[in-house]
Amino acid sequence: MPADPFKFKQTKEISRKDILLSVACEPESTRLFVGSSDSNVHVIDFAAEKAEPIALDGHSGYVTGVAISGAFIVSGAYDGKLIWRDRKTLKADRTHKAHDKWIRAVEASPDGKLIASVADDMICRVWDVTSGKMKHELRGHELMTPSHFNSMLYACAFSTDGSYLATGDKVGHIVVWDMSSGKSVKTMESPGMYTWDPRARIHSIGGIRSLAFSPDNSVLAVGGMGKVGNIDHLEGKARLELFDWRAEKSVQVVECDKTKGLITRLAFHPKNDWLVGAGGDSKGALVFFDTAGKKTLREESVAAHVHKFAATDSMDRLYLASHNKLSIWELSA
Template sequence: MVGEPAKLKSVRDLSAKGIFLSLARVPQTETVIVGCSDALLYEYDLAAEKPEPVAYPEGSHESYVTGVAVAGPVVVSGAYDGKLVWWDRAERRAIRSVAAHEKWIRKVIASPDGRWIASVADDMQCKLWDAATGELLLTVSDHAKETPNHYPSMLYAVAFSPDGTRLATGDKVGHVAVWSLPEGRKLTTLECPGMYTWDPKQRRHSIGGIRSLAFSTSGQLMAVGGVGHIGNIDHLDGAARVEVFEWATGERRHELADSKHKGLVEQILFSPDDAWFLTAGGDNAGFLTFYSTQEGKILHQDKAHQHIHAAALNEAGDRVSTAHHGRVVSWSL
């Protein structure tokens, strides 16, 4: 049975040094692998009586590990150093390192069947890789390198459709592109300019952008997450923002702003039956907010100790794992 948002509670709360910036769950288990600000990966078995972090070997990355994906027997990590590293998951051993992007890698994900890896970076490119061999299969981009105010843009978000035939990418100024796979043909674009803030007076600085994308379990809807207009860019004081589209037609189904729990929507997860979707993120603090997919109404909200950088939902839809500043948390529904 799919979990009930109103029953959300923390069942594991593990503190650690460093900032956990990315998280991937090993399918059919409660084991998670997190990427850290110390350039390392750590593995936690959240089903263990006393979960302890197991560090992957040092030396493969030189900076923040901002993306982690599990694809069958391999783990693929990406970092601000622009490298993708393939790991033998059973042995926790690096088996391949690729100079994948010219700028910071922002996210790394695996296709639902584990066949492909997708990475996005601030070179404004999305690259598709063979998960088994590391071969580069496709490079796509529909994202400008500069914002309208002539500052460097960023490419934060990427998502596969549940059937693996679609790929979506989202950038700092609120532009989304949807691609067919494996040929890489652009199918459509969506625009979410309300997720981009430009401060022309105090800082001459832009902030915000699309930070998360998710296809619904049916594949018909796409949720886009970010933050609304920010008055104080030092504190991410904009409302957490989500827009939901019927992506094929471009119809906007919901435009949601959560001013109670502010900040970036870093992750969106749909329940297996599409009854609800979960948003996770934050400003200095963190939040988890559940919405009704059909009506767009808030079903349940909860605070988290710190900003949530990444989250994963299990197959049954009744367990959530979250990565924070200095902690990993497991939640039950």
């Protein structure tokens, strides 16, 4: 049955004491790899009646990125390390001190040959999965915000053919990189994702938290939060901006009516029928948009803020890594 955003329901929920920050689902398997605030990657068999996770150690910070690529599971954490683990044995095969600051995301290329990591050193590094060697070091984001505070590089995404990689930072700067040359090819700005409050609170909130290319690679979707009045809270409207990235042009902005907070993850339906974002404020949210980005199809609350989600290739199932919770949602119910 095809995935349908109007037919979805939660089928499983696993309560946790830790904060689940990243998740990857293994194709044709019931295993999930979940990055946690306890510095471990937890292997969870969601089909088991009683989930008994296996904890994989090696990090010393929040695990904010997990990606399955070829024969490896690669995790990245706030300790700046990337750890390659063998998918069969689950043993650590290789560890790199990849960044000087927090790693914010780890993504695998669609062909499983490359891994990209982004961190608060404002560098994106692209790695050959098999050899572990760095292929590209991509520098195109400022270390400091215009107000002289540390910036952050939150998100990256490969195009569906693996030819391009997009990166997005705190102040809303986006760069698209050519993966064969490692050169910047396009840049865009999405300043609406970043709120600098110069008067009331004198600091900032927001940033580009998610990126996704459309299935035909014509559109780059950018997720975050719109302008915020009171930056003590995640009270801005969840925000999606679509770019015709080849023309370096913003083509559509949608700010959600019901959903407040960040969109921390975006994914397109493989047939370009719709795209889904997740995140929220203290409450979690799932938002479905039409692919023209002109409207939201559906906005639903989920129990807790969603830090990341993983989806099956057909998008008929979503795995939500949330605050103290892992939940599974079927979209063909």
